[in-house]
Amino acid sequence: MHFDIALLGFGNVARALARLLDVKAATLRDDYDITFRVTGIATQSRGCAIDPDGLDLQAALRAVEAGERLETLHKGAPVSDTLAFIDACPADLIMEATWLNPQTGQPATDYVRAALKAGHHVVTANKGPVAFAYRELRALAAEQGVGFFFESTVMDGAPVLSVGREGLLATTILRIQGILNSTTNYILSALEQGTDFDEAVRQAQAIGVAEADPANDLEGWDATVKTVVLANVLMGADLRPADVDRTGIMGITVQDTQAALEADERIKLLCEVVNENGVVSASVRPARLPLSDPLSQVSKTSSAVTFKTDTLHSLTIVEGDTDPTTTAYGMLVDMINIARNRYHDS
Numbered sequence: 001m002h003f004d005i006a007l008l009g010f011g012n013v014a015r016a017l018a019r020l021l022d023v024k025a026a027t028l029r030d031d032y033d034i035t036f037r038v039t040g041i042a043t044q045s046r047g048c049a050i051d052p053d054g055l056d057l058q059a060a061l062r063a064v065e066a067g068e069r070l071e072t073l074h075k076g077a078p079v080s081d082t083l084a085f086i087d088a089c090p091a092d093l094i095m096e097a098t099w100l101n102p103q104t105g106q107p108a109t110d111y112v113r114a115a116l117k118a119g120h121h122v123v124t125a126n127k128g129p130v131a132f133a134y135r136e137l138r139a140l141a142a143e144q145g146v147g148f149f150f151e152s153t154v155m156d157g158a159p160v161l162s163v164g165r166e167g168l169l170a171t172t173i174l175r176i177q178g179i180l181n182s183t184t185n186y187i188l189s190a191l192e193q194g195t196d197f198d199e200a201v202r203q204a205q206a207i208g209v210a211e212a213d214p215a216n217d218l219e220g221w222d223a224t225v226k227t228v229v230l231a232n233v234l235m236g237a238d239l240r241p242a243d244v245d246r247t248g249i250m251g252i253t254v255q256d257t258q259a260a261l262e263a264d265e266r267i268k269l270l271c272e273v274v275n276e277n278g279v280v281s282a283s284v285r286p287a288r289l290p291l292s293d294p295l296s297q298v299s300k301t302s303s304a305v306t307f308k309t310d311t312l313h314s315l316t317i318v319e320g321d322t323d324p325t326t327t328a329y330g331m332l333v334d335m336i337n338i339a340r341n342r343y344h345d346s
């Protein structure tokens with residue numbers, strides 16, 4: 001199968017994807033019979049470039065990393081904005097990795113909707129469209145006969161959603177618990193070591209885990225949006241982030257974490273989705289977990305998810321050492337699944 005690919009966003013994840021596509025090109029061709037070229041890239045502040053014959057990806061990477069704009073690579077009429085880009089770019093597959101507003105899911109939801117409506121397959125790393133419009137977008141993709149995949153929205157490239165989709169068959173998921181936000185998990189680990197809250201935030205920012213404005217992480221928004229993805233995709237719910245009982249980690253002290261440790265427990269920002277008699281509800285809140293719980297052992301920037309089902313008592317997936325390439329890898333797997341027509345099963 002051949003894909004002409006348009007990239008929405010060319011930040012950390014999309015640039016890692018561009019490099020990974022290059023590294024894996026022979027594997028894609030030889031093992032999966034997939035060839036591709038990137039025919040367009042859209043950004044917010046560096047303009048966009050379309051070339052129906054295929055862009056020079058290395059030149060695009062060099063330009064953006066040198067702080068230059070992409071227009072020098074563009075062929076054809078000027079394109080005014082990202083929606084116009086989706087309309088103009090000749091592509092089979094749109095790979096979306098733009099910015100997320102966790103309170104609205106926009107503008108990415110509009111981009112994914114437009115891409116599906118135009119008959120493109122879509123792969124996104126962006127939680128917003130899935131948390132805010134999963135049912136609508138899934139139905140639209142089915143109507144258009146195209147794939148809509150988003151493995152990287154929860155735990156980066158770790159196969160969490162695909163385990164649910166492909167592995168947890170003929171079973172009822174009763175509960176999902178997760179440690180899904182790196183910034184808060186890093187800070188809670190640092191508090192346990194005696195580092196005070198503000199200094200822990202500064203350290204998380206210094207190593208590039210926390211954003212300059214860490215409010216979305218500290219208040220639990222990022223974890224909440226991921227929790228909604230799990231609830232809606234794997235447990236059939238139709239929740240929105242505002243439906244989640246959400247408490248962040250503000251106000252937790254060194255003393256709180258150390259008192260928990262003395263009781264053989266750890267404080268974690270626990271994401272939880274529960275199915276009680278067919279009613280699915282979700283929460284994100286600091287919780288004391290016994291040290292015997294695998295989730296209590298997930299420290300710093302690692303993340304994990306535990307499934308409890310009517311046939312598997314407890315299945316935990318742990319992911320460590322993530323970076324933009326691990327996220328890009330999830331997108332690459334999604335692309336392979338589209339080539340394998342896996343979306344007809346979902």
Ligand SMILES: NC(=O)c1ccc[n+]([C@@H]2O[C@H](COP(=O)([O-])OP(=O)(O)OC[C@H]3O[C@@H](n4cnc5c(N)ncnc54)[C@H](OP(=O)(O)O)[C@@H]3O)[C@@H](O)[C@H]2O)c1
Nearest residue numbers: 009010011012013043044045046082097098099125126327
């Ligand atoms: N970083 C990770 O490891 C990770 C993990 C899982 C999921 N994700 C998700 O992946 C997405 C991208 O993350 P990232 O780390 O790559 O972010 P990033 O480095 O900030 O890059 C975002 C990119 O999107 C572009 N952009 C923003 N608004 C746009 C718009 N309206 N139209 C077109 N392009 C737009 C930006 O343009 P400019 O270059 O002009 O700013 C930038 O190129 C986010 O949704 C994030 O939540 C990231």
